[in-house]
Amino acid sequence: MPHYSLSTFLRQTPRPLLREYLDRLGLLADLDLDALRRTQTEPIIEAIEALSDAQRARVDADFRDVFALADRVGTQILVEQVEALGLPLADELGAMENHYHRAMWLFLNPDHAGIDLFQQCLALAGMRGLSFTKARRRKNLPRVVPRFDADTLAEMAAGLRRVYRKQGRGRYCTVEHYFRPNPDRHCFFAYPEDYSTSELQYDQGELARRTRRSVFNVVYVFRPDEGILEISAPGNRKEITMVQEVFCRTALGLDGIPPDSDGACWRLNGLKRLDFSFPTEPADGIASVELVSLRLHPMDTPRRRVTVEQDLASGEPLHDWLNRVVDSTQVPLHMLDVDQARIRVVWDAQDGKRPPTATFTLGMPDSLSLKDDPKHLTLKRYLKAWQIAP
Numbered sequence: 318m319p320h321y322s323l324s325t326f327l328r329q330t331p332r333p334l335l336r337e338y339l340d341r342l343g344l345l346a347d348l349d350l351d352a353l354r355r356t357q358t359e360p361i362i363e364a365i366e367a368l369s370d371a372q373r374a375r376v377d378a379d380f381r382d383v384f385a386l387a388d389r390v391g392t393q394i395l396v397e398q399v400e401a402l403g404l405p406l407a408d409e410l411g412a413m414e415n416h417y418h419r420a421m422w423l424f425l426n427p428d429h430a431g432i433d434l435f436q437q438c439l440a441l442a443g444m445r446g447l448s449f450t451k452a453r454r455r456k457n458l459p460r461v462v463p464r465f466d467a468d469t470l471a472e473m474a475a476g477l478r479r480v481y482r483k484q485g486r487g488r489y490c491t492v493e494h495y496f497r498p499n500p501d502r503h504c505f506f507a508y509p510e511d512y513s514t515s516e517l518q519y520d521q522g523e524l525a526r527r528t529r530r531s532v533f534n535v536v537y538v539f540r541p542d543e544g545i546l547e548i549s550a551p552g553n554r555k556e557i558t559m560v561q562e563v564f565c566r567t568a569l570g571l572d573g574i575p576p577d578s579d580g581a582c583w584r585l586n587g588l589k590r591l592d593f594s595f596p597t598e599p600a601d602g603i604a605s606v607e608l609v610s611l612r613l614h615p616m617d618t619p620r621r622r623v624t625v626e627q628d629l630a631s632g633e634p635l636h637d638w639l640n641r642v643v644d645s646t647q648v649p650l651h652m653l654d655v656d657q658a659r660i661r662v663v664w665d666a667q668d669g670k671r672p673p674t675a676t677f678t679l680g681m682p683d684s685l686s687l688k689d690d691p692k693h694l695t696l697k698r699y700l701k702a703w704q705i706a707p
Contacts, residue, residue: 327358329417386420393691447549458544463568465494476563507535582683585655591636602665612657656681
């Protein structure tokens, strides 16, 4: 996602929506936006700069929140949530001119079916910047829909407060639940209170030190079809285990956290076959899927490894090179296990633009470099169709 720029934001956002926003705040009523060309942003920027510190800070914060949803991923999250809630907004959203139009419209019209849809989409979009590492993943949990009623969320918040109060923070905590389809994911966003901090700020042009208590994020993502829990949270291994246990006890109704499993997840040995294929559906717009590299080790000596990688521009299939390398090592191919694979996917080109691509890595037992991005989620679904995922 590109960096935020006020001039770009003002050029891309329809002027009627900017006018509506400013009128709601009672700001810049004398500024005639209709008289300015779409590319004329300097008069607007100068007018915003002339506001008071508090007013300018409010506008900047609001515009940055809108900007966080003003891209392809933000639009896809919005469409996804609209479909999940059964809201008849698909045609209206599709008719809007760009991503900034949709994001600003949602900011101005957040209440849908009693839900603040803007804040919901903003939280989900924020997951792109979070880290969900393998070390903080739990597998082999019950494949059930987790509880997310108000009592459960309150109980989860209380459990997290107990965990973090031992660190001198977490006096307050709020937990929210959002659902994401395709594949089904139950996302729990917790906001415990953090340590108090002080920082230098300008107040009416005077430099002063101010004390504040912000929050930090604890995010759970549970996949009921797979029984997998991923979390993004601060803390060492012991603290993370406690945070995982809070979820298992409250959302899943377990007596504690089940023992972790280190069993293999991926089935990578099939990639050694020359006839291995990557079938896709036309509706997903995937032009090609190619194997880029394999890392193998002898069954009896896993610390000895050989990596076979092929330049796709060479036109030579990876398996031709693999067979030549195996011959030189004098180890039969069936005696080599694949512990890492890299795959490159190319989508169909659209509107004359360069086709989007993704190259991702799978490593044993369950390492995967794909993210929580719509195209990446499509590829995660294909891992089962390709019989790589169990």
